[in-house]
Amino acid sequence: MTPQIEVFTRNLELTDRLRDYVTKKVSKLNKLINDVEDTRVDLSYVKSARSASDRQVAQITIRGKGFILRSEERADDLFAAIDEAVDKMQRQISRFKGKRQRGRGDGTPASEVAREPVAEETPTDIEEMPIIARRKTFSLVPMDEMEAIEQMKLLGHEDFFVFYNANTNAINVLYTRRDGTYGLIEPKLG
Structure with a gap:
């Protein structure tokens, strides 16, 4: 069974012709990669864009295991x-599949490696809460630092990326520094 393709619009009307076109194009992507849980397509018209050629926006998000x-x-x-978003996604899928075949960590799920959860603190005064x-929420998959950089680029995250480091068995934060290099935050319980 192929996963459902959800189409959302903003500042434009979703016609049957447009829905059929999106479904036809995006369903081909789901055949290229296994374990797809859901596919979301966001279509919008941004009237505040500087250039008229940047006003029609198509974003495709594929979530999987x-x-x-x-x-x-x-x-x-x-x-x-x-069409351009589908082409870009095809390149990302082939790039992702190439990285995936080389392997990551020992394949142990993060849930088995994680230590006991820390009890959440509840604030006593609700009015002072920000x-x-x-x-x-998202699932963490063990990966090394280089794969985290690759995932950060694939997702289009410019500033930071949270991941479970398979080498240190800890949650790390990868971030982009002003000079274009990357920084890594390795938190420790105090």
């Missing part, structure tokens, strides 16, 4: 943006 791949493209025509605008 142990990976998230994302591509975004802009064009003056929405169908062209979709507002959390967004909460995100």
